[in-house]
Every structure is written in C-alpha cells, then in structure tokens.
Amino acid sequence: MKDYEGKTAKPCLILALETSCDETSASVVADGRTILSDVISSQIPVHQKFGGVVPEIASRKHIENVIPVVDEALRVAKVTLSDITAIGVTYGPGLVGALLVGVSVAKALSFAADKPLIGVNHLEGHIFANFLSHPELEPPFMALVVSGGHTSLVYVEGYNKFDLLGQTRDDAAGEAFDKIARVMKLPYPGGPYIDRLAKTGNPEAIAFPRALTGRDNFEFSFSGLKSAVLNYLNSAALRGEEVNKADVAASFQAAVVDVLVSKVLQAARKQAVKKIVLAGGVAANSELKLKLEHECAQAGITLYYPETILCTDNAAMIACRAYYQHLIGEYADLHLNAIPSLKLGGKKCR
Numbered sequence: 001m002k003d004y005e006g007k008t009a010k011p012c013l014i015l016a017l018e019t020s021c022d023e024t025s026a027s028v029v030a031d032g033r034t035i036l037s038d039v040i041s042s043q044i045p046v047h048q049k050f051g052g053v054v055p056e057i058a059s060r061k062h063i064e065n066v067i068p069v070v071d072e073a074l075r076v077a078k079v080t081l082s083d084i085t086a087i088g089v090t091y092g093p094g095l096v097g098a099l100l101v102g103v104s105v106a107k108a109l110s111f112a113a114d115k116p117l118i119g120v121n122h123l124e125g126h127i128f129a130n131f132l133s134h135p136e137l138e139p140p141f142m143a144l145v146v147s148g149g150h151t152s153l154v155y156v157e158g159y160n161k162f163d164l165l166g167q168t169r170d171d172a173a174g175e176a177f178d179k180i181a182r183v184m185k186l187p188y189p190g191g192p193y194i195d196r197l198a199k200t201g202n203p204e205a206i207a208f209p210r211a212l213t214g215r216d217n218f219e220f221s222f223s224g225l226k227s228a229v230l231n232y233l234n235s236a237a238l239r240g241e242e243v244n245k246a247d248v249a250a251s252f253q254a255a256v257v258d259v260l261v262s263k264v265l266q267a268a269r270k271q272a273v274k275k276i277v278l279a280g281g282v283a284a285n286s287e288l289k290l291k292l293e294h295e296c297a298q299a300g301i302t303l304y305y306p307e308t309i310l311c312t313d314n315a316a317m318i319a320c321r322a323y324y325q326h327l328i329g330e331y332a333d334l335h336l337n338a339i340p341s342l343k344l345g346g347k348k349c350r
C-alpha cells in the first residue's frame, strides 16, 4: 500500500461514495484529511438539455457509473478494498433514487468486504470539505452552507456537534441562481454563468429586494427576489425593451450576496466565533468570497472556503465527514436507507 506523506503507521482509509444529485463520485481519504483519490463523474452535460436535473435519468446514470467510479478511486489511491478501514456513503438529503444507488452499493461493499458502514449527511459533508482544504481548521466556527438545494446557517461547535441556526423558507440560493439563469437563457447549472456575466454588470443598476433582514433573523427567503427579477424581465419584454443582462445578473447576485454576508456575520458575532466557513456549490461564487473576505477582515474574523473542486458535490468531503464519525464509532447497519429530506445534525443512521 502507498505510504502517504512519508508516514509508516497504517493510515485509516475511508472509501466514500456520493450520489445524492447529478455527480457520481468515489474517494479514498487517509486519516480524514489527506485525499488519495477523488473521482467525480459529472452528469451535467446529460441534464443540460433539460435545463435542470431529471431525477429518473440521474438514477440511471448513477447505476451505469458507480462501479467504474469506485474502481477508479481505488486504483488512483493505489489501494484495494481490503486495505480500506470503513465505507462512508451519503444517505441524505438528496434525490431518493440517486441516493439509493450509492447506499445500495456501499452496503454491498461493506457486506462483501466485511468493513464498517458509515451513513453521512450530505450537508455535513459540504462543511467538512473545508477540513480537506485547510489542515489547520478546527471547530468551533460558523458555517454558511449554500448549495443548489440548501441555504443554512450552522454553528459547528465540535466535529460531531452542530446547531442549525436558520435556513431558507423557500428557494435555496443556488436554486435561485439556476432559475434566473434559465429565464435569461444561460446554460445549466446557471450559478457560474451568472457569476461570470455579473463581472461586466453594475450591481447597483436595479434595486432588487433583500428579504428577512431583521436583526438576529437567521432564516432566508429567495422566492421574492426571484419573482422580482422575473417581473423585471417580463415587463421589459412586454414593453419591447432590451435589458442589460449583465446589470440584471450583477444586481441579482448582489441581492443574494448582501443577505448571505450580513446574516453569517451577525451569526458569528452572536456566537462570538472568530471563524467563518463557506460550504456548498455557491461557495464558489466570486462575489460572495470577495465581499465576505472584505467584511471578515474588517471584523477580525478568519474566512475559510474550500477550493472550487471541493465546493460542488464530491465524495472526498463525505469521506472526511465519515472519518470523524468513525472516530466516535458512529456506524450504520445494513438497514441504512436513503432519507431524501434528512436534516443537518438530524436522525442518526443506525
């Protein structure tokens, strides 16, 4: 077996699988923080022509891809299944059919190779991606999880202790990016395209609303903002006016970013923590990182976010989370099932 970083003691190797949405991913991580492999087979091109993820197609593609992806993850890591200490898998939240593919394969591998099974919450995985990018990072910290399906503020008190302070009442931040991009005829997923287009626009050109901005209100709402942008685009179309798409993108993005930045800073102040951690696909947004970096510097807070490849769905973050569950003996049995609406820090998977 490969020695990593010159270590001779036998490392704890977690093989993890991630199939909650539209990426089939498998990874081997050593001692929780060293990525030996992170293979991601993206289905984005398959779903792009539908303008969003088609759940049934996602499940079928996972079935086709999952075994080759696991084989590749073991091959790249230069290990075999018998070298693996435990097997981690995302069991929620996500698309039920997609989750079931990963869960079934992980259970089969765990049974066949007689390795412990660890059920991982996808959202906790997103937060833990930061431990892979920042070896020095340790709890406690305030985490802002912003993805295609979720927008949540989480106080991470310890590796296994989370407190959900608030989440979105309606659309997730990434979902709003994707829906606005779709009406602006940008490809799926729209977040990166809006991000790029916004760079040439004026963020103050259009005053889009910011919702639930009251003090110590840690809930989010993006559906009003989405409607405001749609109304703006529709009214312009009715009047036969050409809109400046870059200004719309920049003004919409500024409205999302303003709310995210102000809430996470308020939450950090409230819990008196000096570290903020960004997680999830929208953590790749350049304006969010820029504005948060600026505000954190002013407030004497250190900001962490994962490198871009670890922001979007990947199995390395699931392996990292699984490692810390392994340390406290939090294993699942072969009754492990997919839980599409699993809450953060919620039901344990025994």
Ligand code: KG4
Residues within 6 Å of the ligand: 021, 146, 147, 148, 149, 150, 173, 174, 175, 177, 178, 189, 190, 191, 192, 195, 280, 281, 282, 283, 284, 285, 286, 311, 312, 313
């Ligand atoms: O975490 P993720 O890969 O999947 C979920 O668990 O949902 O996040 C995907 C989301 C999509 O909505 C995508 O548009 C958004 O992350 N995203 C971005 C950027 N890159 C990805 N949103 C804004 N700016 C970006 N640069």
Ligand code: ZN
Residues within 6 Å of the ligand: 122, 126, 147, 148, 280, 281, 312, 313
């Ligand atoms: Zn995700």
